[in-house]
């Protein structure tokens with residue numbers, strides 16, 4: 001699904017350049033449930049943004065679903081995002097003047113699906129996430145957990161193959177975080193690839209694979225079978 | 238473009254910032270409104286004035302004598318003099334460019350009291366002495382009967398042509414005045430015609446309130462000798478009347494021993510020149526209207542652009558999110574452009590309609606106001622042409638696009654990644 005070779009990315013700031021990703025290799029198969037960890041500033045968000053074609057990279061190659069993602073123009077990038085990728089953000093990023101249903105339906109608007117149809121689909125998704133009664137509420141009338149569930153519904157509605165989530169539980173309390181993780185796990189069980197960035201080991205431990213970033217490269221990959229050992233290790237740390 | 242969703246999106250975005258949308262809209266509204274009202278008022282003034290003068294022979298000039306302004310050949314300055322009947326033939330013979338030349342004499346209504354009597358009715362009117370050709374220079378509509386002819390002149394007939402107002406006050410509305418007699422300053426004249434002026438220019442009193450006698454009759458009954466008070470000429474086609482005007486002055490001054498440099502003794506009005514000045518004035522008014530109108534409109538448009546820019550800044554995150562979840566740049570651009578166009582066009586259209594409505598209202602009020610039939614106002618039918626209205630609408634859409642251009646390109650510079658980054 002995802003194949004990254006020798007990926008480099010640096011940020012230019014005036015005369016300084018900050019080399020964030022330094023020749024990173026990464027393979028993620030279809031249907032995986034992956035978390036990316038690493039200290040603050042290690043480049044997790046940077047990597048996720050490149051995966052989501054929100055940002056471009058300087059060197060190396062990135063294949064998504066067998067297609068080389070390189071130097072796409074904005075229109076192509078937008079279309080690919082709409083078709084392949086669902087985003088979930090730490091701060092939800094719902095549109096404040098649209099109600100829950102309209103927010104969820106938005107990606108279908110860009111696919112030029114009729115209003116009636118997309119609202120109906122949006123209601124189905126909200127129902128699946130237990131938010132049917134909240135469909136006509138504005139984001140400002142929802143709790144953090146509810147907002148994130150709306151955002152998840154929005155990420156799912158275009159039936160993408162990959163869900164990218166940057167600290168989806170970062171703004172939520174632990175009980176709500178668990179709920180959200182349960183939902184993501186279900187999504188993954190239905191066959192979608194889920195990649196999330198997190199700081200919390202508990203959260204990471206609920207995924208099937210942990211990628212640890214350090215100094216711009218992958219320091220360690222912990223697979224499903226080793227998770228228990230990983231859990232033990234972090235608990236003694 | 239005509240997809241309901243798109244309009245819904247636009248409505249949402251504008252309605253969310255009601256106050257700002259309204260303020261912006263008002264700028265454009267006001268710009269167009271002012272443009273229309275000013276253009277209409279200018280047109281009204283022009284209509285009024287040109288309607289009042291259009292019929293006047295444009296290549297005509299008028300002369301009358303005053304006291305001399307310079308001493309000359311033994312004569313002191315301030316001498317009284319007058320033109321005479323011989324001058325007319327003399328000018329005709331010496332200036333071939335003259336088409337028509339007619340003298341006109343008058344007696345005023347000064348001295349008070351009424352000078353015209355018919356049975357129990359009496360009135361006070363200007364009395365003028367005219368030649369048949371006069372009506373070719375200063376046209377009048379003959380409502381009844383006829384104008385003065387050559388026989389009247391030759392035989393010094395005691396006949397008169399009366400203005401519409403004279404008829405109204407000296408006769409009953411249903412009466413036929415032709416053949417009736419009026420006693421003017423003690424002498425009876427038979428009425429041969431009733432006229433209505435076609436111009437608002439008046440020479441020694443309005444034609445409506447005047448009584449015209451044959452010129453020769455007037456000379457005789459009023460003991461005027463061969464004095465000519467006033468003279469009207471027109472130049473032949475293709476000859477500027479100014480040239481004829483100068484020639485006339487030159488010859489008359491020479492004939493009456495007046496200093497060639499005397500500017501005061503023989504006074505004149507040249508309609509051609511007056512027209513030119515008037516046209517220049519109207520052109521000036523028009524240009525000013527458009528400059529001010531377009532300036533105001535431009536300010537409105539810049540306002541829209543500015544507001545849109547602020548909105549874009551505020552909506553950076555929203556636009557970023559939209560981009561992240563699949564909105565193409567084209568969708569975003571067209572959205573912003575359409576918002577801008579809608580804002581300017583709707584408000585501009587309102588300004589246009591209300592401006593035109595106001596002009597219509599003024600028209601109605603003016604039409605219905607009980608002005609006396611021939612008291613023409615120098616302001617008629619203020620209006621804007623369909624072309625002006627349509628082109629300003631076109632300008633509006635263009636302006637809206639223009640106003641949206643900068644904000645849209647600004648929005649395009651927002652990368653989704655930048656928009657989504659946490660502060």
Ligand SMILES: Nc1ncnc2c1ncn2[C@@H]1O[C@H](COP(=O)(O)OP(=O)(O)OP(=O)(O)O)[C@@H](O)[C@H]1O
Nearest residue numbers: 011012013018020039040041042043044045046047
């Ligand atoms: N647009 C940018 N311009 C300049 N520097 C940037 C930009 N984005 C990120 N960086 C820098 O790149 C480095 C990696 O940033 P990134 O956001 O990927 O870190 P992260 O691993 O997500 O950290 P965190 O856990 O705090 O979210 C940081 O040092 C950050 O300051």
Ligand SMILES: [Mg+2]
Nearest residue numbers: 044045046166
């Ligand atoms: Mg981050």
